[in-house]
Amino acid sequence: xxxxxxxxxxxxxxxxxxxxxxxxxxxxxxxxxxxxxxxxxxxxxxxxxxxxxxxxxxxxxxxxxxxxxxxxxxxxxxxxxxxxxxxxxxxxxxxxxxxxxxxxxxxxxxxxxxxxxxxxxxxxxxxxxxxxxxxxxxxxxxxxxxxxxxxxxxxxxxxxxxxxxxxxxxxxxxxxxxxxxxxxxxxxxxxxxxxxxxxxxxxxxxxxxxxxxxxxxxxxxxxxxxxxxxxxx
Numbered sequence: 001x002x003x004x005x006x007x008x009x010x011x012x013x014x015x016x017x018x019x020x021x022x023x024x025x026x027x028x029x030x031x032x033x034x035x036x037x038x039x040x041x042x043x044x045x046x047x048x049x050x051x052x053x054x055x056x057x058x059x060x061x062x063x064x065x066x067x068x069x070x071x072x073x074x075x076x077x078x079x080x081x082x083x084x085x086x087x088x089x090x091x092x093x094x095x096x097x098x099x100x101x102x103x104x105x106x107x108x109x110x111x112x113x114x115x116x117x118x119x120x121x122x123x124x125x126x127x128x129x130x131x132x133x134x135x136x137x138x139x140x141x142x143x144x145x146x147x148x149x150x151x152x153x154x155x156x157x158x159x160x161x162x163x164x165x166x167x168x169x170x171x172x173x174x175x176x177x178x179x180x181x182x183x184x185x186x187x188x189x190x191x192x193x194x195x196x197x198x199x200x201x202x203x204x205x206x207x208x209x210x211x212x213x214x215x216x217x218x219x220x221x222x223x224x225x226x227x228x229x230x231x232x233x
Contacts, residue, residue, distance in 0.1 A: 003061055003083045005185065007068030008076040008160045009091030010153055012102040014174035015069035018091055020195040021178075022066045025187050031067035036126060043125040046071045050133045057082050071133055077163055087185065088169045090160050095150045107143055110135065 005027050007015055019030040036042045049055045050071075057079065061067060068089070072079065076088060093101075110130050135143055138156075142148045161171065170184040174196065178189040 001063065001065060002058065003064065003067055003079065003086050005066040006072060006076060006079050006083070006086050006088050007066075007091060008073050008088050008164075008169075009068070010073060010098070010102075010156060011069045011106060012098055013091040013093050014172075015073075015091055016197040017174045017195050018089060018172075019066075019068050020197055021174075021181060022068070024190055024192070024195070025182070025185060027066040027185070029064050029066075031061055031064045031072060032069045033071070034069075036071075036129070040123070040126045043129045047125050047129045047132070049075070050129065050137065071129065074133060074138065076160060080164060080168070086168075088160070088164055089181070089184075090157060090169060090171045092157065092171060092173055095153055098153060099146055099149055102149075103143075107135070 005022055007018055009015060009018075011033060015032065016034075019032045019034075022028060022030045036046070045056065045060050055075075055078065067079075068091075079086065080088065135141065139149055139152055161169065170180065172180060172184075174194070177194040182189045
């Protein structure tokens with residue numbers, strides 16, 4: 001099995017909805033950043049590539065028929081060469097809305113985790129991947145500068161459109177629904193609504209929990225330390 005469909009759009013451009021749509025259409029399983037969140041060990045080969053190492057794309061995507069979101073979208077050019085028959089989908093949304101959504105969700109979440117959490121084995125590679133690939137690598141450590149972040153998004157989308165021939169690329173907004181997607185992939189439209197998934201509220205809740213944990217965990221550790229000290233005394 002090799003990749004047949006690859007998403008070239010940045011995260012928060014409708015990639016979660018596209019992922020579900022591709023699986024409904026029979027192009028699943030679909031590789032998404034969710035896969036790394038669920039299985040942190042998957043970050044290791046990506047981090048190796050980000051740091052200039054050799055990629056083993058077939059091994060990375062073993063068992064998957066499609067891929068969307070980061071980290072795959074950052075390597076669309078390499079994947080286009082590796083999988084010459086794969087088709088690409090560039091998901092888009094209005095730039096201002098994309099920026100606000102990204103800033104309030106995945107960027108806020110990445111900044112909510114305290115620096116010491118990067119030393120925990122389960123987080124170390126995932127934390128490093130997010131920093132080195134996205135916030136430092138893609139956005140040059142300047143994501144908080146709205147104009148720079150949006151210019152980076154626009155430059156990425158322009159490079160995708162310039163690099164891929166029209167027969168291999170669909171520029172797509174999830175609000176368009178099934179019709180252009182199914183026509184591009186050559187499959188019939190399913191008899192169910194197009195999926196519109198939005199993790200914004202879920203991520204916002206997670207951010208609040210992380211900030212609460214930043215206070216509670218040190219307090220708990222101090223309390224345990226004091227308890228142990230009194231116990232030894």
